[in-house]
Amino acid sequence: QITLKESGPTLVKPTQTLTLTCTFSGFSLSTSAVGVGWIRQPPGKALEWLALIYWNDDKHYSPSLKSRLTITKDTSKNQVVLTMTNMDPVDTATFYCAHATLYYYDGSGYSHVLDYWGQGTLVTVSS
Amino acid sequence: QSALTQPASVSGSPGQSITISCTGTSSDVGGYNYVSWYQQHPGKAPKLMIYDVSNRPSGVSHRFSGSKSGNTASLTISGLQAEDEADYYCSSYTSSTRVFGTGTKVTVL
Numbered sequence: 001q002i003t004l005k006e007s008g009p010t011l012v013k014p015t016q017t018l019t020l021t022c023t024f025s026g027f028s029l030s031t032s033a034v035g036v037g038w039i040r041q042p043p044g045k046a047l048e049w050l051a052l053i054y055w056n057d058d059k060h061y062s063p064s065l066k067s068r069l070t071i072t073k074d075t076s077k078n079q080v081v082l083t084m085t086n087m088d089p090v091d092t093a094t095f096y097c098a099h100a101t102l103y104y105y106d107g108s109g110y111s112h113v114l115d116y117w118g119q120g121t122l123v124t125v126s127s
Numbered sequence: 128q129s130a131l132t133q134p135a136s137v138s139g140s141p142g143q144s145i146t147i148s149c150t151g152t153s154s155d156v157g158g159y160n161y162v163s164w165y166q167q168h169p170g171k172a173p174k175l176m177i178y179d180v181s182n183r184p185s186g187v188s189h190r191f192s193g194s195k196s197g198n199t200a201s202l203t204i205s206g207l208q209a210e211d212e213a214d215y216y217c218s219s220y221t222s223s224t225r226v227f228g229t230g231t232k233v234t235v236l
Binding site: 037045046047049061063064106108109110111112113114115116118119 | 128130159161163165172173174175178179184216218220222223224225226227228229230
């Protein structure tokens with residue numbers, strides 16, 4: 001059974017760096033064709049794909065947020081960490097992590113489906 | 128990388144069928160057969176309902192089906208039930224990343 005859970009601060013101040021941890025079970029990030037991604041959703045708004053890390057440590061980021069995001073993994077702890085710098089009130093959102101099943105490599109990356117999601121964690125940016 | 132376009136709302140009576148459209152470009156929806164659909168109830172995490180345009184994960188009702196034509200993908204819910212009332216999001220693979228749709232609120236009248 002695959003489960004994921006996000007953890008981190010519920011409140012950050014503008015300009016601060018947000019660090020979120022995704023702790024998962026039921027799979028290993030050392031297994032090929034597996035990844036973990038991050039997605040956010042501002043209150044009342046749509047989902048936004050942020051980043052994805054593969055089992056082989058390859059990383060991909062949203063082009064619009066690439067300069068602010070870093071995704072890393074700790075395979076021994078079954079954790080994936082997302083950092084987002086220079087937080088702003090417009091970054092207030094629920095952040096989700098999700099298991100990704102990877103399949104076809106098209107030269108730029110693996111196509112993937114986000115098939116199991118964590119419950120999400122709400123992060124508010126306010127002074 | 129712009130969000131895929133979905134109608135803001137769709138409604139139907141119990142037992143009816145409804146279809147939600149998801150329009151992108153040749154760089155996302157039209158370029159790959161990797162469209163997914165998610166159902167999200169208020170305060171809950173999204174749930175995968177359709178992947179690779181028309182495949183249902185284990186446990187998802189056969190009342191949910193997906194298709195694609197050109198740059199537009201569609202999700203059809205047949206035999207609409209009260210429990211289907213939720214927000215629905217499409218998502219397409221696009222060059223190592225994914226893009227989500229604007230979301231559609233489905234109301235069961």
